[in-house]
Amino acid sequence: MLYREAGQFKASYQEDQQIFTIRQDRIGFWAILAVFFLAVPLLANSYWLQAILIPVLIFSLAAIGLNILTGYAGQLSLGSAAFMAVGAFGAYNFMLRIDGMPFLVGIVLGGLSAAAVGIVFGLPSLRIKGFYLAVATLAAQFFIVWALVKFPWFSNYSSSGVITAQRIEILGFAFDTPVTKYLLTLAIVCALALVAKNMVRSSTGRAWMAVRDMDVAAEVIGIRLLHTKLQAFAVSSFYCGVAGALYAYTYLGTVEPEGFNLDLSFKILFMIIIGGVGSMMGSFLGAAFIVLLPIFLNIAMHSTLGGAIPASFASNLELIIFGGLIIFFLIVEPHGLARLWQIGKEKMRLWPFPH
Amino acid sequence: MKFKNTVVLGAAVAGLLATGYAVAQDQFIGLPSYRVGPYASGGSGIYGGWIDYMALVNERDGGVNGVKLTWEECETEYNNARGVECYERLKSKGASGNSVFQPLSTGITYSVLDRVAQDKIPMVTIGYGRTDAADGRVFPWVFPMITTYWSQNTAKIKFIGMKEGGMDKLKGKKIVNIYHDSAYGKETIPVLDVQAKKYGFNVIHIPVAHPGNEQQSQWLRVRQEKPDWVILRGWGVMNPTAIRTAARTGFPRDKIVGVWWSGAEEDTVPAGDAAKGYIAAGFNVAGANFPVIKDIQSNVYAKNKGNMEDKSRVGSVYYNRGVVHGIITVEAIRTAQEKYGKGKPLTGEQMRWGFENLRIDNARLKALGAEGFMPELKVTCEDHEGSGKVKFQQWDGTKWTVITDWIDGDKSIVRPMIEESAAAYAKEKGITPRDCSKES
8 A cells, every 4th residue: 555666667777776766765764854854853852852862863873883894894893882982082182172173074083083993993804703803893992991091181181081072063053952963963864874875885885795795705706805894994983983973062961981881882783783784774773772762661660650669670670671672572583673674664565465 | 553553652652751740849859870780789779768868858757848859760770871861851850840960970970061050950969970060160050069089088198197197107108099990990090199299108009990800910019019008999899809809918908998989888798707997988977876767767667668678778888878868958958948938849940059058067967867977068159069078987897887087188189179170171161160259
């Protein structure tokens, strides 16, 4: 019913190559964008914007970053949070030390410093693979957080080692309300997601996937392994870095290096596993699932049930339900939420004649 | 079908968000607690004690001048992002919004520092958080009350000087500072260096990587250095490990002085006999023999309304610290009600005035049944710390015993450092410090 594709013909290469080849998808996509750009700022209150939507968007961006590296290029990484930290501290230092640094340039420079660090820690990937590479990126996680605490220059000699994000101003317009911060985050995330989607559809992404599927074969058909892997590390770290900068500037405002700990890296990894490895949409779904479910459970347990059950029991119950649901989803659909949507969509396209 | 599900789910979420609004005339206190994770023992004890004290005020006195206290917990898991969500969720609940935010986590404190000023909700960080926020001219909304890490550190050096027989005896002594290798652990290094120069002792800083459950090399280094004293600036599992390893390397435990986050039953009991003689600072003392704790027992636990599942923890260090949180919160409400009208719920702005003009002297403490339980407190516009005093307690193998009176921090060292750091923050953020002579 929804997907009646009769009469949709592709008459040019351009039409054949667009991201959404089905008209209904295109309409749905623009409708979603319209809702998030137009309706949400009008309707949502500051709780929804600041505590729900902005973190989901930022973590989606980080998940896209990790998905590029792990999902598309097949390199397992446990250092995403550290690359976010590099982005946050990088952007902070560029804006602090260079007078009149425009915000967007500062964010991009923060992302680029993360990319540079990512390349360095990506170097071992040429020799080591799989779990061993995960351990090597684990080193990045610990080293970067340690370095940010160890050298006070990074936090501008703050006695407590934290950085406080400067005001966000673009062309004289101050982004200081929840709505403007949300729109800024949304715009950056949408733009970068579009770039990422196009990257994975182009020769760059195909090279990554070739390396992922079998690196010897990829080498035989003329893909330079070192180049491709480092490219994936750089792009992935850039995305994580920008996400980290946004985390500091549009979400928390003040961040400490310990905030970017291994737990956060694991969280981002869970996002892509739950959402769907090697899927753009999965990055968004996974981020929403991992960020929102604990909050939803917490509201259900503490606000609604309130005094009915002891608070310690409620808090532990939340973790149990959260873990249980993750296992449930992985059993029901090992390829993630994105795959679930894909199956649903295929069914809808065939409906009402499934055979 | 899918659409219908979404609508039902949306309605359910909206319903959940709408509940929990208290009846007017109540004073709402949002509790960003943590009862799971590595620091759950601290979180459950402190929030438990705090809730019990508020329950006591409701049960025994019928609230503060007739205004009942209501509260709601929000689990932060000691995670900054979750803390921000809790802050946003709790901020507009109750008749007049959240009265005070006390996250019990330095990380969350930093994450909501800008928000509290914007939303006009005071943030009280008792014994943690941002040290330079003690300068109330730059941080009008933040109250790092009773004592900061820097004040406490100078009090520790005073204590060591006392034990050595005078501050002049510190010359040539050697003190090792074993710290948790994080922003929290490193915070006292500059103030220790300043004191080392002033008193002429040597200080050696030895970091322990998080979480600190392996400290053989650090304590072997301590043995090589043969220090006169060791300062333990630990956290969580690092504390019992440090005490056990010290015992194994033969360092006397009664020469180890811990910070207040290293000085609870949860830190010493796991170390067993090794902890005997270990000394820690605290801005509250342990023990269930105070009238206020007895009142809680007879008014709250006797009616089966207590918050602690393990009732033996009532009177422990963390629990009593929670009672201190409760006393400070309730007294601030009382102070603010005297200005803005008794028997009315207060807004965040009015609460801020209450905290800034909070005076708890010994007579008041006695009336509250908490004499000697916590230090006197006098908060002013310039000084949001209000006290700076700590007591030192020693573990005798089964319980903490107080071994000193209240020892004051050295304001002549700490205050200039606080002002310098706050001024740097003000400059970075473009804040003009308040003129305190104009405040009423």
